Amino acid sequence: MSIQLASVDDSLYFTAEIAFWAWWNGGGRMPDRESVWDIARSGITRRAEEVSTRHRLTATERVRAELNEALLAWKPVGGSYVRARGRCLAVTADPELVEAVAAHERSKSQQLMISWSEQRRQQQREQMSSLLLDPLRATAWWLLNNQEKATEVKEVATTFLELQGMLKPAARTESAGKLVDEFLDTKDAAIKVHFLHTLKKCFLGYDREDLATRLSALEE
Known part of the structure; x- marks a missing residue:
């Protein structure tokens, strides 16, 4: 059967081709064959959507694989005596919608990278500001990265001392x-x-x- 399965995104659906089997596991008179198939189809669809609603449209192959895992075992359908199992043959989605979702995911990834980059730049600015106001730490940091220029450390330390005097905020006297x-x-x-x-x-x-x-x- 071909069924529409909801994705994690509202109003966007997968199309799944699923073969399923059903049997009556109760006493007494069995309902008509069509009713048993309807009950089984309903149960298979619910089990399938437990998988599909965890994924975006770009994950059709993953959804197909997980559906085969989820539908493999015989399970009762609700409170009925019908038991059902299934096998997913294919999962597809509208190509234009898949591309739109993929573009949205790329955009979110780019925005996240920009945010991380800006946070890193902010941290670097704060670290640099802190170093410029602390000549001892600034000199030690410079020496750590320029050990081959150790003879210049005195000149560098003097420069940092001068910068501290120029950049340090004036103390505010209160009264x-x-x-x-x-x-x-x-x-x-x-x-x-x-x-x-x-x-x-x-x-x-x-x-x-x-x-x-x-x-x-x-x-x-």
């Missing part, structure tokens, strides 16, 4: 005043007024009327 200034740099007037009022009460609480008076200028 309570700077933090207050940053907090007051807000567009929300209500927050600013509330903060200044609270700060003024704090100054007055510690008998610093001079600071409270200077603060009043900011409230205007």
